[in-house]
Amino acid sequence: MKAAVKMMVDMSLLVMLPVLMAEILTGQEFHEWLGTAMAVVLILHHLLNINWLKHIGKGNYTPLRSLITIINLLLFADMSILMISGIVMSGFVFEWLPISGGMVLSRRLHLFASHWGLILMALHTGVHWSRVVRLGTKFLEKSESEDELAWLARGLAAAISIFGVYAFIQQNMSDYLFLKTAFVFWDETKTAASFLTETLSIMGLFITIGYYGQKQMKGLKGMKHKTAKYLAFLIPILVCIGTICWMMTGNRASPADSWETTPSVATEVNDGYVLIPGGTFLMGSPEREAWRDNHTVL
Secondary structure (H helix, E strand, O other): OHHHHHHHHHHHHHHHHHHHOOHHHHOHHHHHHHHHHHHHHHHHHHHHOHHHHHOOOOOOOOHHHHHHHHHHHHHHHHHHHHHHHHHHHOOOOOOOOOOOOOHHHHHHHHHHHHHHHHHHHHHHHHHOOHHHHHHHHHHHOOOOOHHHHHHHHHHHHHHHHHHHHHHHHHOOHHHHHOOOOOOOOOOOOOOHHHHHHHHHHHHHHHHHHHHHHHHHHHOOOOOOHHHHHHHHHHHHHHHHHHHHHHHHHHOOOOOOOOOOOOOOOOOOOOOOOOOOOOOOOOOOOHHHHOOOOOOOOO
16 A cells, blocks of 8 residues: 555655656746745655665665665755745745745756756656566566567657757757756746656656666676765765855856957947947746836736
């Protein structure tokens, strides 16, 4: 019974995440309510797996257990950032909270954590995907076409992964993962179905990476249990510290051009003005950015 509940909870998280990534399609209010529901399901997920937390510092650490712990701790930190930044930016569900300021930082953190969360959750699913494989094998163990179906599943995983690489590039995921932009760029020609298909294929890509990665880690030997245990906790700490330092120093926006930094350009009319080349503006969510008043007609 408990295993079935765990499966339903995990599947719910996998279904909600791609929909949450499509806030521009769903609207901010629906996004906030669904995000709140996902936070509740996440808490339930941790309660159902409380034994893992109780034994996190006990027993021997293999390279595989170290990898799983690293992914879990990073995912926990990522989801915590998502929930906190989402509450700060909330304009509907948590609007009643006396929170002021921090909108710009929260938006950047939310954008950053949401895309990393997609990858980390997929990797988390991938390292535990062997349970799904065992369940499928149990149902097919008496089937004469078991081998054929196994190769069909591998071929499907390969096809999804290849399309996932294309979708990763198509959605400019690296721009959001490394905060090269502070806004979500939306392709108006893309339908909701195509966006969700691309997002699911990206998840499929990293689920496949996680699954085959954990299979390779099982065969690793020679690492001392104490070393693997130290790495399991040290790597997430270093990643978090490095990310904070990077966001505070290496990712600062450069000052805007002005007459002091940009030399004047000669024009046909000597009017004394300075010509500053324009750039590209990426529009954020209208509801969140408040870029128009209530009387503006679109």
